[in-house]
Amino acid sequence: MPKDxxxxxxxxxxxxxxxxxxxxxxxxxxxxxxxxxxxxxxxxRLALINYGTWLGLVVATGALLAAVWGTAWAWPAxxxxxxxxxxxxxxxWHETGHGTPFKTRWLNDAxxxxxxxxxxxNPHLWRWSHTRHHSETIIVGRDPEIAFPxxxxxxxxxxxxxxxxxxxxxxxKMVRIALGNLTEAEKSFLPESEWPxxxxxxxxxxxxxxxxGLAAVTIQSWLPLFLIGLPxxxxxxxxxxxxxxxxxxxxEDVPDHRMNSRTFYLNPxxxxxxxxxxxxxxxxxxxxxxxxxxxxxxxxxxxxCPPAYGSxxxxxxxxxxxxxxxxxxxxxxxxxxxxAGAGATPAYERPVIAAE
Amino acid sequence: MPNWVRACDANEVEVEDxxxxxxxxxxxxxxxxxxxxxxxxDGLCTHEQVHLADGLVMDYEIECPKHNATFDYxxxxxRRAPACVNLATYPVKIENGSVWIEx
Numbered sequence: 001m002p003k004d005x006x007x008x009x010x011x012x013x014x015x016x017x018x019x020x021x022x023x024x025x026x027x028x029x030x031x032x033x034x035x036x037x038x039x040x041x042x043x044x045r046l047a048l049i050n051y052g053t054w055l056g057l058v059v060a061t062g063a064l065l066a067a068v069w070g071t072a073w074a075w076p077a078x079x080x081x082x083x084x085x086x087x088x089x090x091x092x093w094h095e096t097g098h099g100t101p102f103k104t105r106w107l108n109d110a111x112x113x114x115x116x117x118x119x120x121x122n123p124h125l126w127r128w129s130h131t132r133h134h135s136e137t138i139i140v141g142r143d144p145e146i147a148f149p150x151x152x153x154x155x156x157x158x159x160x161x162x163x164x165x166x167x168x169x170x171x172x173k174m175v176r177i178a179l180g181n182l183t184e185a186e187k188s189f190l191p192e193s194e195w196p197x198x199x200x201x202x203x204x205x206x207x208x209x210x211x212x213g214l215a216a217v218t219i220q221s222w223l224p225l226f227l228i229g230l231p232x233x234x235x236x237x238x239x240x241x242x243x244x245x246x247x248x249x250x251x252e253d254v255p256d257h258r259m260n261s262r263t264f265y266l267n268p269x270x271x272x273x274x275x276x277x278x279x280x281x282x283x284x285x286x287x288x289x290x291x292x293x294x295x296x297x298x299x300x301x302x303x304x305c306p307p308a309y310g311s312x313x314x315x316x317x318x319x320x321x322x323x324x325x326x327x328x329x330x331x332x333x334x335x336x337x338x339x340a341g342a343g344a345t346p347a348y349e350r351p352v353i354a355a356e
Numbered sequence: 357m358p359n360w361v362r363a364c365d366a367n368e369v370e371v372e373d374x375x376x377x378x379x380x381x382x383x384x385x386x387x388x389x390x391x392x393x394x395x396x397x398d399g400l401c402t403h404e405q406v407h408l409a410d411g412l413v414m415d416y417e418i419e420c421p422k423h424n425a426t427f428d429y430x431x432x433x434x435r436r437a438p439a440c441v442n443l444a445t446y447p448v449k450i451e452n453g454s455v456w457i458e459x
Contacts, residue, residue: 037373037412040412041412042414098424099419099424099426099436100424103414105436127437127438128437128438131403131423131437131438134422134423135404135422135423191440193440194437286421287421287422287423287424288411288412288419288421288424
């Protein structure tokens with residue numbers, strides 16, 4: 001049902017029946033094919049440096065947490081460990097889901113399975129959900145990953161900055177899928193051939209969590225759960241604060257990622273945690289480009305894009321008022337300015353669907 | 357009777373790359389492998405009909421530019437989701453510096 005009389009975002013409602021934009025219709029900033037080919041090349045070395053460093057930090061800070069467990073130092077240690085585990089895994093789930101960081105496929109796949117578990121995401125369901133998100137980015141009724149349906153709930157937004165409702169929902173989803181139940185919305189983008197793998201993955205995730213719980217009971221300590229499972233809850237907040245910037249408050253139903261996505265500049269540490277997804281226009285426009293080449297891609301096409309925001313704070317300065325205003329006026333959105341000489345947004349008018 | 361059609365100059369396709377070839381209302385992708393072999397497949401990804409010509413050739417695979425599905429362009433086999441359906445492939449021959457495909 002439409003939320004507060006605005007639009008119906010469900011994947012099974014009337015908007016889901018609207019004809020698609022069509023892949024050819026999406027705007028892409030022009031760049032020489034030779035340069036795009038260079039930027040698209042995968043490097044096991046660059047990916048291993050990043051992923052090896054990340055995994056090393058997860059293990060090292062986890063060992064530190066175990067070492068100081070039972071003292072007051074456990075809380076700051078958990079905070080640091082949780083960020084590397086929860087927030088670091090979420091962005092790496094995304095990158096390896098695209099299959100772009102490593103040249104060697106089994107390395108991509110192995111890290112994808114690991115990061116999917118660490119972020120408590122079903123690897124198959126989310127792969128297909130994200131595929132749809134890239135086909136129909138912020139197209140109402142078609143994109144399953146619209147985080148801010150209008151009018152947005154400020155309460156949910158605030159809680160989701162700490163990832164509370166979203167991750168709790170994800171855990172419930174894991175149990176439901178392990179029992180072999182998919183919603184009609186999930187069936188709309190997940191091919192039936194993928195269902196058995198999807199069920200098996202949720203069962204495997206639940207089994208690992210159950211074993212960790214058993215270990216906690218056996219040794220009469222919360223430590224195993226603070227090391228595996230709970231960090232997704234208490235450590236994903238940084239990723240969520242960063243990822244909120246991707247599309248919130250921007251245009252819906254427009255075949256131009258410059259209008260519905262944000263690119264902003266970010267410090268190197270946060271970019272490491274977030275796998276350079278602050279270059280979000282670039283990522284959507286050229287999803288073949290691995291995360292380590294996104295800054296170079298940004299340089300290549302920035303003259304054709306709205307100016308990048310100077311900081312994370314600058315994004316929030318724009319998003320918060322926009323989202324607040326959408327409470328009263330769901331038709332409001334932030335119109336991004338294109339520089340002089342930039343390519344025009346393709347004309348598109350969404351077909352009107354007759355009520356049944 | 358086989359219907360051989362000239363697609364392009366052989367040197368128009370760089371090593372480990374591809375070019376698009378349109379014929380009538382059909383579109384094809386012509387590949388040149390790292391060991392200098394030539395191959396041809398349908399030009400659109402079987403997942404969402406995106407032109408593979410904008411994709412990336414790595415060794416013997418073509419990656420779709422939109423969703424990163426991959427295919428073995430020698431056999432058409434779908435190797436990575438979201439592609440679930442194989443690509444059609446076509447015989448190729450090189451004559452007098454030109455790539456010919458049988459369609």
